[in-house]
Amino acid sequence: MCGIVGYVGSNLAYPILIDGLKKLEYRGYDSAGVALHTGKALEVYKKEGKVAALEDYVYGKNIQATVGIGHTRWATHGVPSDRNAHPHYSNSGNIAMIHNGIIENYAQLKSELVQKGYTFASDTDSEVLLNFIEDIKINNDCSLEEAVRIALKRVVGAYVILLIDQDLPDTIIAARKGSPLVIGIGNNAHYLGSDASPMLAYTKEVVYINDYELAIVRPDELILKNLGNERITPFVQKLDIELAAIEKGGYDHFMLKEIFEQPQTIFDSLRGRLDAEHQHITLSGVDKIKEKLIHANRVIIVACGTSWHAGLLAEYVIEELCRINVEVEYASEFRYRNPIITDKDVIIAVSQSGETADTLVAIENAKKQGATIFGLVNVVGSSIARMSDAGAYTHAGPEIGVASTKAFTAQLAVLYLIALKVAYEKQTIDKTLFNKLLGDLAKVPQYVQDILEEQDAAIKEIANKYADARDFLYLGRGFNFPIALEGALKLKEISYIHAEGYPAAEMKHGPIALVDENLPVVFVATKDSYHEKIVSNIQEIKARKGQVIAVVSQGDNVVAGLADDVMVVPQIHEILAPILSVVPLQLLSYYIGINRGLDVDKPRNLAKSVTVE
Ligand code: M6R
Numbered sequence: 001m002c003g004i005v006g007y008v009g010s011n012l013a014y015p016i017l018i019d020g021l022k023k024l025e026y027r028g029y030d031s032a033g034v035a036l037h038t039g040k041a042l043e044v045y046k047k048e049g050k051v052a053a054l055e056d057y058v059y060g061k062n063i064q065a066t067v068g069i070g071h072t073r074w075a076t077h078g079v080p081s082d083r084n085a086h087p088h089y090s091n092s093g094n095i096a097m098i099h100n101g102i103i104e105n106y107a108q109l110k111s112e113l114v115q116k117g118y119t120f121a122s123d124t125d126s127e128v129l130l131n132f133i134e135d136i137k138i139n140n141d142c143s144l145e146e147a148v149r150i151a152l153k154r155v156v157g158a159y160v161i162l163l164i165d166q167d168l169p170d171t172i173i174a175a176r177k178g179s180p181l182v183i184g185i186g187n188n189a190h191y192l193g194s195d196a197s198p199m200l201a202y203t204k205e206v207v208y209i210n211d212y213e214l215a216i217v218r219p220d221e222l223i224l225k226n227l228g229n230e231r232i233t234p235f236v237q238k239l240d241i242e243l244a245a246i247e248k249g250g251y252d253h254f255m256l257k258e259i260f261e262q263p264q265t266i267f268d269s270l271r272g273r274l275d276a277e278h279q280h281i282t283l284s285g286v287d288k289i290k291e292k293l294i295h296a297n298r299v300i301i302v303a304c305g306t307s308w309h310a311g312l313l314a315e316y317v318i319e320e321l322c323r324i325n326v327e328v329e330y331a332s333e334f335r336y337r338n339p340i341i342t343d344k345d346v347i348i349a350v351s352q353s354g355e356t357a358d359t360l361v362a363i364e365n366a367k368k369q370g371a372t373i374f375g376l377v378n379v380v381g382s383s384i385a386r387m388s389d390a391g392a393y394t395h396a397g398p399e400i401g402v403a404s405t406k407a408f409t410a411q412l413a414v415l416y417l418i419a420l421k422v423a424y425e426k427q428t429i430d431k432t433l434f435n436k437l438l439g440d441l442a443k444v445p446q447y448v449q450d451i452l453e454e455q456d457a458a459i460k461e462i463a464n465k466y467a468d469a470r471d472f473l474y475l476g477r478g479f480n481f482p483i484a485l486e487g488a489l490k491l492k493e494i495s496y497i498h499a500e501g502y503p504a505a506e507m508k509h510g511p512i513a514l515v516d517e518n519l520p521v522v523f524v525a526t527k528d529s530y531h532e533k534i535v536s537n538i539q540e541i542k543a544r545k546g547q548v549i550a551v552v553s554q555g556d557n558v559v560a561g562l563a564d565d566v567m568v569v570p571q572i573h574e575i576l577a578p579i580l581s582v583v584p585l586q587l588l589s590y591y592i593g594i595n596r597g598l599d600v601d602k603p604r605n606l607a608k609s610v611t612v613e
Contacts, residue, residue: 148326354382
């Protein structure tokens with residue numbers, strides 16, 4: 001993970017770097033640092049903790065430089081500390097480097113360097129790579145660019161690296177493999193970042209750097225080469241994100257802002273695709289691989305975390321509507337367990353960031369075995385989007401809160417569209433149901449708006465009542481089971497309360513032993529085919545003195561009569577109910593986190609984009 005920024009131009013680099021690091025803090029916040037080229041020397045300032053701690057530390061120090069690089073860290077090798085913070089100096093002190101990724105063969109490289117007399121000021125793999133580069137530069141008497149190229153041919157792992165060299169006062173050398181790097185083109189300036197957010201205030205023209213590419217970046221020049229030293233013409237793209245989309249806009253936290261953006265982001269994800277009036281779905285990505293999908297042997301959904309929960313719901317929906325076998329795989333398991341894949345399989349990779357390392361490698365492997373890859377991704381131009389044969393973007397806009405909210409509901413919206421379109425093409429859905437689901441789906445943005453307006457205050461009170469609980473159980477059946485998992489994940493991430501999601505009926509096979517008067521049990525119990533069954537499950541919890549909080553459909557007096565507290569959502573077709581049921585659970589987690597005084601936008605130990613395995 002980690003966030004990286006860089007600037008070369010004619011303005012002061014430091015404020016641009018700090019501002020960029022704040023925008024990238026969602027990628028990691030164990031430490032932060034900058035390296036500045038003052039024209040005469042390299043100055044490195046770094047500090048354990050968030051970017052704010054770095055700012056305090058740098059206050060009053062020399063920041064007179066128009067070239068610099070910056071880093072916000074999510075620790076992999078070495079504990080969060082000042083000494084393990086980036087940037088690192090090379091042994092000579094002539095080069096400074098930042099790194100996002102993992103160098104897997106660092107131990108071997110390090111022992112070679114130690115034998116040559118190199119010493120290390122940190123426990124990081126990154127410092128090993130830096131000194132490996134310096135060693136090549138010295139031994140071959142070559143340029144830094146050449147040394148980087150030679151070094152990277154021996155490196156196993158994933159990286160984005162940015163380097164500045166005392167002898168090159170106007171240059172940043174950058175390279176990538178497996179971690180994201182964007183370069184923004186300004187007016188006699190260039191901006192570098194893990195994503196485009198640090199450069200949005202300055203330029204809309206960007207180049208997404210590909211794996212095994214190396215960039216030589218100067219104020220007036222961007223040279224792109226491959227590792228064979230051949231020039232590549234940069235492909236300049238225009239960003240269509242506005243700066244306001246990555247700011248808090250009056251909300252206390254990004255997470256709350258993003259929860260409240262959902263009526264719009266779901267609408268945006270459906271816009272131009274769902275035409276309920278004329279009963280039509282337009283999805284060019286599905287059209288592109290229509291025959292593959294209709295005749296697919298299996299659809300395999302590969303994802304991690306919240307995106308995996310979206311995939312699990314899609315399994316229920318696609319099997320129900322399209323009658324295609326679906327498997328949902330944790331990307332981290334799928335990539336290592338030698339799965340049987342054929343050219344009749346279609347892989348749907350679900351990812352907000354489009355950069356999750358496990359998902360990326362899982363689809364890379366599946367592609368090699370002949371599968372067709374469909375990417376469902378939020379970040380435009382991300383690695384997964386680029387690796388896919390076809391795909392659809394969720395139009396959730398930048399998601400900054402580390403806990404995913406609006407990206408999840410946008411994923412569900414587009415997955416529903418995919419399932420409905422394939423079912424229609426495959427003729428596995430009758431026209432009445434198709435029209436009903438299209439009509440109901442079109443109403444979802446308004447229904448979510450209703451939940452936010454009508455339930456927010458009540459959910460805040462429920463959150464205050466249960467904020468001191470030690471554990472939570474989340475239960476749901478059928479289409480609502482993935483929402484029970486997602487509700488539990490959200491609570492864990494934001495409040496650090498232990499929470500488990502379970503199929504409501506499976507609860508009798510173990511977790512029921514946890515139930516006593518201190519255990520809040522959240523039931524996702526909207527009106528559906530399993531309603532009577534889940535009412536029985538609620539009775540079973542009440543009989544053991546558990547406290548029941550239920551997500552219920554409007555007008556459901558049965559569950560409302562049994563539960564201690566309820567969160568009400570509008571009645572909708574049961575297939576679509578999950579996209580509504582999750583919203584109260586997001587608010588519940590948010591308010592419990594706030595009640596406990598926690599940093600909900602940057603929960604401990606987490607990072608937004610998991611670009612390491
Ligand atoms: O960017 P991705 O959707 O691929 O990320 C997957 C997970 O890392 C992510 O959903 C994670 O679980 C979130 N913190 C959930 O809130």
